[in-house]
Amino acid sequence: MKKQMRAAFQGELGAFSQIAVRQLLGEDAVPVACERFEQVFRSLKEGRVERAVVPIENTLHGSIHENYDHLLNFDLEITGETSVRIVHNLIAAPGVKWNQIRRVLSHPVALNQCLKFFAANPHLERVTHYDTAGSVKTIMEEKATDAAAIASAVASEIYGAHILKRSIEDDRQNYTRFFLLERPAKKRAGEGGGERKTSLVFTTRNTPGALFRALSAFALRDLSLTKIESRPLRGKPFEYLFYVDVLADVADAKMQKALGHLEELADFLRVLGCYPRGK
Amino acid sequence: MKKQMRAAFQGELGAFSQIAVRQLLGEDAVPVACERFEQVFRSLKEGRVERAVVPIENTLHGSIHENYDHLLNFDLEITGETSVRIVHNLIAAPGVKWNQIRRVLSHPVALNQCLKFFAANPHLERVTHYDTAGSVKTIMEEKATDAAAIASAVASEIYGAHILKRSIEDDRQNYTRFFLLERPAKKRAGEGGGERKTSLVFTTRNTPGALFRALSAFALRDLSLTKIESRPLRGKPFEYLFYVDVLADVADAKMQKALGHLEELADFLRVLGCYPRGK
Numbered sequence: 001m002k003k004q005m006r007a008a009f010q011g012e013l014g015a016f017s018q019i020a021v022r023q024l025l026g027e028d029a030v031p032v033a034c035e036r037f038e039q040v041f042r043s044l045k046e047g048r049v050e051r052a053v054v055p056i057e058n059t060l061h062g063s064i065h066e067n068y069d070h071l072l073n074f075d076l077e078i079t080g081e082t083s084v085r086i087v088h089n090l091i092a093a094p095g096v097k098w099n100q101i102r103r104v105l106s107h108p109v110a111l112n113q114c115l116k117f118f119a120a121n122p123h124l125e126r127v128t129h130y131d132t133a134g135s136v137k138t139i140m141e142e143k144a145t146d147a148a149a150i151a152s153a154v155a156s157e158i159y160g161a162h163i164l165k166r167s168i169e170d171d172r173q174n175y176t177r178f179f180l181l182e183r184p185a186k187k188r189a190g191e192g193g194g195e196r197k198t199s200l201v202f203t204t205r206n207t208p209g210a211l212f213r214a215l216s217a218f219a220l221r222d223l224s225l226t227k228i229e230s231r232p233l234r235g236k237p238f239e240y241l242f243y244v245d246v247l248a249d250v251a252d253a254k255m256q257k258a259l260g261h262l263e264e265l266a267d268f269l270r271v272l273g274c275y276p277r278g279k
Numbered sequence: 280m281k282k283q284m285r286a287a288f289q290g291e292l293g294a295f296s297q298i299a300v301r302q303l304l305g306e307d308a309v310p311v312a313c314e315r316f317e318q319v320f321r322s323l324k325e326g327r328v329e330r331a332v333v334p335i336e337n338t339l340h341g342s343i344h345e346n347y348d349h350l351l352n353f354d355l356e357i358t359g360e361t362s363v364r365i366v367h368n369l370i371a372a373p374g375v376k377w378n379q380i381r382r383v384l385s386h387p388v389a390l391n392q393c394l395k396f397f398a399a400n401p402h403l404e405r406v407t408h409y410d411t412a413g414s415v416k417t418i419m420e421e422k423a424t425d426a427a428a429i430a431s432a433v434a435s436e437i438y439g440a441h442i443l444k445r446s447i448e449d450d451r452q453n454y455t456r457f458f459l460l461e462r463p464a465k466k467r468a469g470e471g472g473g474e475r476k477t478s479l480v481f482t483t484r485n486t487p488g489a490l491f492r493a494l495s496a497f498a499l500r501d502l503s504l505t506k507i508e509s510r511p512l513r514g515k516p517f518e519y520l521f522y523v524d525v526l527a528d529v530a531d532a533k534m535q536k537a538l539g540h541l542e543e544l545a546d547f548l549r550v551l552g553c554y555p556r557g558k
Binding site: 036045057058059060061062063064066075087107108111112115126128129130131174208209211212213215216218219222223225226227228230231232 | 340343386405409488489490494502505506523
């Protein structure tokens with residue numbers, strides 16, 4: 001019998017991260033819920049799970065620097081990426097009908113992403129909760145007949161609730177990008193075919209044009225970037241960390257030369273991983 | 280009598296944004312609390328306030344893309360910046376002592392930024408609330424004797440509460456950068472002396488090296504960037520919006536030439552504002 005793969009993620013069962021786990025690893029992977037991001041990284045590092053899945057950026061809220069920091073500190077490898085559209089649904093216990101609902105529980109960020117829904121339904125009281133999926137868990141435990149939760153369809157399914165209204169979020173352009181992580185392997189079998197991306201982090205001294213010169217390593221070799229972001233290094237005024245994603249396999253000759261070139265120009269350089277490009 | 284300046288911000292009175300209002304405009308400005316970011320921009324646009332203050336990026340959570348979107352849509356001007364260190368304090372009603380506390384209310388993000396404190400005090404129940412400053416308001420209204428809130432020192436002061444424990448956050452490197460906004464003026468008096476920054480947004484077509492060429496407009500003129508960030512344009516695969524902050528006055532001859540050069544290379548370019556560099 002094949003041992004099932006365990007994948008750590010942050011949040012309650014039914015969180016959007018669990019949808020990312022399914023997209024990346026299929027239905028058979030066993031999701032392992034952790035309270036904090038650091039615990040997700042630690043679980044993988046210490047071998048309690050085989051994979052971890054973490055959000056890295058959101059179209060409305062930007063990059064999750066905390067997870068970039070953990071990527072640098074825990075020395076794990078990115079081996080996949082996927083994007084999940086954040087769809088908020090109004091969810092109630094079985095048998096509970098729309099016209100019974102008076103209270104709506106969810107994480108404040110989710111409540112704030114459904115303001116048009118609340119404006120159209122002013123009789124509904126907003127109740128803040130620690131987690132979107134956790135709010136479904138709570139209304140099921142309470143057997144609430146006057147309360148609903150805002151969460152993912154997966155949360156509704158997991159806790160045996162039902163969806164009263166689908167996709168009540170204000171902005172449909174709300175996507176979160178997730179990384180799949182593994183412990184570093186000596187040599188990874190190539191995925192064969194398909195585009196690959198390489199994620200890296202580097203720092204430069206702040207001399208005018210330092211970033212420009214660093215990017216020449218890629219531009220002069222016709223390598224495309226799909227992300228670039230600067231982040232000030234605290235306590236080191238004028239020094240920056242850069243996150244860059246390159247549309248290339250780290251093993252390609254051109255990319256190897258670009259990395260060699262960048263090493264000459266950067267104070268610090270780390271390849272975080274190479275993985276098939278997500279759709 | 281001079282009319283007092285009104286400044287819109289998002290959150291309850293006592294929110295970290297109100298600290299930014301004080302840092303940027305002094306004690307005399309009248310803070311006007313709004314529920315949503317969009318309302319902050321709209322209040323300024325429609326003349327109900329003279330200034331607005333919005334968070335634009337955080338050292339742990341990245342850029343707040345929503346506010347960049349509003350900046351583009353509302354056609355307002357950035358005229359200042361400041362950084363606020365996010366300090367979380369444990370706050371209770373007057374007379375309430377530390378050993379009486381059993382419940383702690385706050386926004387889930389703030390609760391999650393004080394995990395070491397909760398690990399050291401496992402008898403405390405975490406209660407999620409819609410807002411940090413709002414949690415102080417609530418414990419004061421409830422005259423709670425067993426509950427405390429986690430919020431800013433300003434929130435404690437405004438609601439007449441008192442601080443039981445200062446600075447209980449896990450990470451002291453938690454800063455939020457705010458922009459001061461005004462309606463566009465025909466001509467703004469120069470601030471005289473001091474370094475100035477210019478924030479701009481542009482898009483390029485995705486040809487390899489397009490960003491590299493765009494940055495040449497600044498690098499070839501020895502102009503330093505203090506921020507660069509790409510953001511994919513949804514629905515337009517391979518097209519990106521770039522946010523860039525340049526350490527220069529928009530009126531400088533070199534900067535004017537750089538902008539002219541960038542206009543040749545970019546599909547879209549907008550200067551969001553020019554302002555004295557924050558410390």
